[in-house]
Each structure stands twice: as C-alpha cells, then as structure tokens.
Amino acid sequence: MADELKLLEKWSLKVHEVKLGAGPSAGGSREIIFNIGGQSSFPFLFKEGDIPNRPLIAAEVLDCVEDDWPVGLRTDLASVSKDPVEWARKMASDSGADLVCLKLQGLHPDLGNKPVKDAMALVEAVLKNIKTPLIILGCGSADKDNEVLPAISEATKGERLLFGDVVSENYKTLAAACIADGHNIIAESPIDVNIAKQLNILLSDIGMPLDRIVINPTIGALGYGLEYAYSIMERAKSAALAGDKMLAMPFICFVGQESWRAKEAKVSLNDFPQGGNARMRGIMWEVVTAMAMVEAGADILTMRHPEAIKIVKSAITDLMKR
Amino acid sequence: MFIIGELINGMDQRVAAAIKEKNKDFIRSLARKQVDAGADALDVNCGPASRDAAGDMRWLVETIRKEASCVLCLDSTKPEAIEAGLEASAHKCVINSTSADISRLEVYCAMAKKYKAFLVALVMDRKGVPQDKDGKLELAAQILNFAQENGFPLDELYLDPILLPINVAQNQLFGILELIKDFKSLSTPAPKTLLGLSNVSQGSKKRKLINRTFLVMASAYGLDAAILDPLDQELTRSLITSELILNKSIYCDDFISAYNKSKNI
Numbered sequence: 001m002a003d004e005l006k007l008l009e010k011w012s013l014k015v016h017e018v019k020l021g022a023g024p025s026a027g028g029s030r031e032i033i034f035n036i037g038g039q040s041s042f043p044f045l046f047k048e049g050d051i052p053n054r055p056l057i058a059a060e061v062l063d064c065v066e067d068d069w070p071v072g073l074r075t076d077l078a079s080v081s082k083d084p085v086e087w088a089r090k091m092a093s094d095s096g097a098d099l100v101c102l103k104l105q106g107l108h109p110d111l112g113n114k115p116v117k118d119a120m121a122l123v124e125a126v127l128k129n130i131k132t133p134l135i136i137l138g139c140g141s142a143d144k145d146n147e148v149l150p151a152i153s154e155a156t157k158g159e160r161l162l163f164g165d166v167v168s169e170n171y172k173t174l175a176a177a178c179i180a181d182g183h184n185i186i187a188e189s190p191i192d193v194n195i196a197k198q199l200n201i202l203l204s205d206i207g208m209p210l211d212r213i214v215i216n217p218t219i220g221a222l223g224y225g226l227e228y229a230y231s232i233m234e235r236a237k238s239a240a241l242a243g244d245k246m247l248a249m250p251f252i253c254f255v256g257q258e259s260w261r262a263k264e265a266k267v268s269l270n271d272f273p274q275g276g277n278a279r280m281r282g283i284m285w286e287v288v289t290a291m292a293m294v295e296a297g298a299d300i301l302t303m304r305h306p307e308a309i310k311i312v313k314s315a316i317t318d319l320m321k322r
Numbered sequence: 323m324f325i326i327g328e329l330i331n332g333m334d335q336r337v338a339a340a341i342k343e344k345n346k347d348f349i350r351s352l353a354r355k356q357v358d359a360g361a362d363a364l365d366v367n368c369g370p371a372s373r374d375a376a377g378d379m380r381w382l383v384e385t386i387r388k389e390a391s392c393v394l395c396l397d398s399t400k401p402e403a404i405e406a407g408l409e410a411s412a413h414k415c416v417i418n419s420t421s422a423d424i425s426r427l428e429v430y431c432a433m434a435k436k437y438k439a440f441l442v443a444l445v446m447d448r449k450g451v452p453q454d455k456d457g458k459l460e461l462a463a464q465i466l467n468f469a470q471e472n473g474f475p476l477d478e479l480y481l482d483p484i485l486l487p488i489n490v491a492q493n494q495l496f497g498i499l500e501l502i503k504d505f506k507s508l509s510t511p512a513p514k515t516l517l518g519l520s521n522v523s524q525g526s527k528k529r530k531l532i533n534r535t536f537l538v539m540a541s542a543y544g545l546d547a548a549i550l551d552p553l554d555q556e557l558t559r560s561l562i563t564s565e566l567i568l569n570k571s572i573y574c575d576d577f578i579s580a581y582n583k584s585k586n587i
Binding site: 194195198202204205235244245 | 571572573580584
C-alpha cells in the first residue's frame, strides 16, 4: 500500500460542479435533477481524488429526421422518429438514458425552416412528458438560433436546462439569455484547447458563472479523429486538475451524432460484407466511441441508439464500482 | 510559480515606522494589495531595527491575519521571532530560514515539524556563503541528508541558492541558475527551490528590468518560488508569459486575464 500511494497523483483543483435541472423548490418543474463534474481526478481513479458524479447519457431526440438515416436507427426508432415528444418520453423511461437532448435541427433554413412557435411548443411538450432535465440544441444557423433559443430560454426560465452550442464567433446572445434565465450553456471549440479556454474567458467576462459552463470539445467517432479528441480532453483535464479554473468545466461529447455519421455505421451489408451485420455494426460503433469518451473524461454523452445506450450505461455502472 | 510578496519588510522605512507606531491599517492594506495582485504568500520581516523581534513578529502576523489567510513566510534570523510568528498564525507558514549548520537545522526542522510549516534552507553555514557551485551543492546535500534522517518531508523543503547582486557577483549568476536545476537531482522526491529575487538588482539602476529578466531565466531553470514585488505588473506578466512558453499553463488569447481569473484576481 505504501508503495502504491507513492505513485498516486495529487491534484489541486476540482472540476466545477454543474447542476442540471431545477425542482419546484428551486423554481423549476423537474422531478429528477443531476450534478455533473466535481471530480478531482482523472476518470475512475478513485484513489487519487473524489469522483462524486457518474457520467450521464443523454438520449438524442431530433425534431425531424433525415431520409438517409442508417438502417440501425431507421428500423429501431421507426415507432417514434416522427413524434419527438413520444420519442423523448420513451427514451427517458425505457432506454436507461438519464436525460434527453433535443436537437431542433428543423429550424435550419435548409432543413424545413420551422417557425419559432413550433420549436417553443415542442420544448414545452417534451418538458411536460419527461421528468429529467433537458438539453436543448439549436440548428447551427447562427441567425435562426439567436432568434429561437433566447425565446425558449425565457419560456423555460428557472428550469436550469443546458443550452447549446455557443462558439467564439457567436456567444453573446444565447449566453446573455442563459445568464438571465438561470440556465447552463455549452461552449463549443473545434478540437482546440486554446479556443476552449478563450471562449470560457469570454463567457466569464460577460457574467456567465464558471459553474454553468459545459465544454463541448468536439469529438470524432472511432476511426475519425477519436484519438485527437481524447488527447485534447486529457490535456484540458490535466490543466484543470492542476489549477486552471478556466478549463475546469465538465465535458459533453456528441457521440451519437458523430458515430452514426461514420461510414462503418452507415453502409449496408451488401456494400461492406466483411463488416458484418449493419445494424449491430452501427450500434457497436456508437458503443466503442462512447466508451473511449467516458475514459477520456466525458461527463455527458449524447447517444442515439437505445441498445447502445443500454450497453454503455451498464459499463459506466461497472466502472463506477469502487 | 509560488509568489511570495516581499513588501512587508522592516528594511522599508514606511514599514519600520508602521511597526514602531503599531499602524495596523498600513500593514493590512499592504497585505491586501499584495494578495489582490496575485501573491500566494506574504513575506513578513520586522527588519534589523526591531528591538523586540518576537513581539513585532507576533504583532505583524496577528495584524495580517485579520486581512488575509494566505501562507505567511516568516523571515527572521532569530528563532524566537519565527516561533512567535508560528504561534500567532492560524494558517500555513514558511520558516525563512535556516542555514546548513546542524545546530540551526535541529532547531528549525523541529519547529517546522511541530507547526507543519514549510522550511527554507540557505546553502550557507557559519563559514559564510560558498563562492562556487560545488560548495553550495555540498551544503545542499548536507541539508537534504539532515532532513531525510530526521523525517522532514523533502518536498516541503525549499533550498535557497542565495542570490547576490549583479554588481557584486556577476560571475555567479549563471551558476545560480544551474544550481536551481542541480538541486532537483539531489534527492527523491526533489526539494523545491526559492529565491529572494530583488537581491539581484540591489544597488543597480534599472532594477525592474534586471529583476524580471532574471526571474524569467530562473523560471526556465525550474524555480518553484520567489520572494518578489507582486505589485510590479511587468514582472508578474513576464512570469505568466514564461510559464506559457514552458508549457506549464495552456495558451489562450487573453492569457493574462485567464491567469488572473484562475487566481480570483
């Protein structure tokens, strides 16, 4: 034991603990709330520091689905993919996902250009049908997101949701709304630790408390830059634990979105016979990507396939056993 | 780098007067200013004019403690003054300093263990300061041996290679830089290193330029702690930048602001 202790690292700083969701006593309506972050060691090194919170899985729910969805998703989510409210309810209650991540991609001018009121009605309906906190993502078009997300932020004031993403070139509008309405925010940087740190400073300069920021480091799926994402997360985390408060935020990793974009998760058995069953291949691509991100220090994984969610949830439960 | 603010020092006439007149506001304000500027610790020195070093040290520590709970670096040649400071401080202290003489090491090591304080050891003995690197290394080894044999944690020990002014001992300055590195190889875990930075420019013109140039160089050689003027912004900014270049902190465009925010300044 004495020799073992000599090898253990001692870190000086804890990652900021971010609260997701607010119950009725705190001005919200969530029955389930979570904390993320708060750790003072690298993942699962329980002897080196405190790890008060386990990584969470957020089930990704989209307000509209592209026609070319891979077979694994198309078949297994067929019953819900046209109804985001039911989709969210089912994922929150049946799949083992801890919370829901609603991506409003139908707002995008190229993907339907849905009006603001539709998005607001959808968020309201989803919140009514789930007990957990909600992550709300815009469509990626800066103008549309700056119009819609602040309105949703105001309408859900006090719920302590997680809104995203802001980037260095466009952060003020959504950040100001989240500050005013008591929400958390996702700060996105393009696999770049310097930009991640700079964006946190910019957010802090306009008054965003450091314990309401979650870093989206941007990841690549297995085979598509996963190792690079891993190294950036590791570098940010080691700087944070060594005392850099401007990088000591939890991470959110968009696993579902990235892994189901991989060729290996999409192509059919006929086109890729040596890859085996296309459905299972897609699921495993998501599982392996997710597990690498868990080991890299992800605090929230957003995932798509219910089977992948079950496998990763079970693995996280095992890893959290001390 | 661990920054120890140097300004509460009885060598300064205003501080000496404040100690004599028991001017608490002056001392507290000087403590606050240094902490607000980023000092991790404050040096406390009653100065050579003090007639009651223990009483003055106790008064200084009690006065500063009303303002700041940071580490205090109790700076005196008198063991009774250091012990008075340790007694009065409710928080962590640094004993500054012992020499390599066994009789002094015995007294200060025991005191540091009793009060769980860090200990600064100067690489000199009753014969004086060795003029060459080897002489200093020998004394450093003697200090580390003593600490090891007496169960004092080596990573709570700061070795001070003794910085002399550039206009007195210019030929020794590069040797000081090398010693900062060499001290680290003397033991496992390695000791820490500390310098009283302002000595390097004592009696010179362009003091600030000399101070900050030497600090950046010492930082590159791995210096752990320095007693310096934290209100000298160019000095602290140069140090912050040197730590970026050494990859000790992560770059971002607003790196000065990032450093300050990380320190709650």
